[in-house]
Amino acid sequence: MRRLLFIFSLLLLHQGVADAQTKDLPMAKLIDEQFKFAGQQYKVLAGNVPTDQMPKTFYPQTGKSENSNTGWWCSGFFPGSLLYIYEYTKDADALKEAKARLAILEKEKLNKGTHDLGFMMYCSFGNAYRLFKDPAYKAIIDESAASLSTRYHPGAKVIQSWNSSKAWAGPVIIDNMMNLELLGWVTDQGGDKKYKEIAVNHANSTIKNHFRSDFSSYHVLDYDMKTGDVLQKKTAQGAADSSAWARGQAWGLYGFTVMYRMTKDKQYLEQAKKIAAFMLNDKNMPADLIPYWDYDAPGIPDTYRDASAGAIMASALLELAQYADKKERRRYLDVAEKVIRVLSSDAYRAKLGENGGFLLLHSVGSLPHKSEVDVPLTYADYYFLEALLRYKNWYL
Ligand code: GLY
Helix, strand or coil: CHHHHHHHHHHHHHHHHHHCCCCCCCHHHHHHHHHHHHHHHHHHHHHCCCCCCEEEEEECCCCEEEEECCCCCCCCHHHHHHHHHHHHHCCHHHHHHHHHHHHHHHHHHHCCCCCCHHHHHHHHHHHHHHHHCCHHHHHHHHHHHHHHHCCEECCCCEECCCCCCCCCCCEEEHHHHHHHHHHHHHHHCCCCHHHHHHHHHHHHHHHHHCECCCCCECCEEEECCCCCCEEEEECCCCCCCCCCEHHHHHHHHHHHHHHHHHHCCHHHHHHHHHHHHHHHHCCCCCCCCCCECECCCCCCCCCCECHHHHHHHHHHHHHHHHHCCHHHHHHHHHHHHHHHHHHHCCCCECCCCCHHHCCECCEEEECCCCEEEEECCHHHHHHHHHHHHHHHHHHC
């Protein structure tokens, strides 16, 4: 009852914010409103998640929240988002909640059963170290890199995604580009050189094998891990093996932009620009620039959007714009700004106290698995907040 009253009073206090038209708001004001909203809304989210778990999603049809243990690939996004909120608002409650969630996440530094340690440990502890420079956080990131590197195969020069099974000899998904930043960071901070070499080798194998001639990417490549031969080119979360799964394209864009930042190797910059061109010129990119869940989804325009793909794309383009020439820079910034405005509008952003406490509506986890369809997701919120902060820090 006390929680309901709390939510109700917040609703009254902030009812004007969610109703605001975002289209013509100055970006500084829009960003300020989004962070104030996020600070309040994430108190609601925190209240829905037991202290030993992490949020996963919320089903509007049933009103049920779904949480996860810390071994789930998304476990770093909640503490990471709380840190972004703290960074902007300086709200001590957000920081306290972030630190409590980091404490339960720490044990995953020893998890060698996942390729997603970059998401899990860098979006969380990476931000914590960036903000506070606590050597304990750095030690956790260092250990995470050691764990992640055990999944590297020097024969094929890739980090294995899922474990081998009847279906897959050595699967590698495009998403794995997102786990390279953790490795490069550890080397750049004085750690073992091998981590960045692994990141570079994985990125090079991905450029060589994962892309089609139009610079869209396959989702899953199956490697012979000894020879590097590609055995299969498939999808798991996309509409078809030959389709362009929207979030996968966004992971690739973000991942190659980061690889360029970390190495200054022009091939990564060119790859990121070509991926951006594929997305932005695709005939199925909607006018509001929030992609359908797959660029080749059956039934377009009568199918689901993926707000997470839009948020990741916006955050990545804000960084890519820094490395682009004048004309490309303007295009990337215009797209990113539009996506931020659209995601901040009532069409995609939840109202206070609703949506299980998540910020954004309308993401898709895996449509082929009928899992997390048209729901909020932690990573949509995380990259939305990151895009807001990047815009503020770099372009205001
Ligand atoms: N890495 C899993 C996903 O993007 O759904």
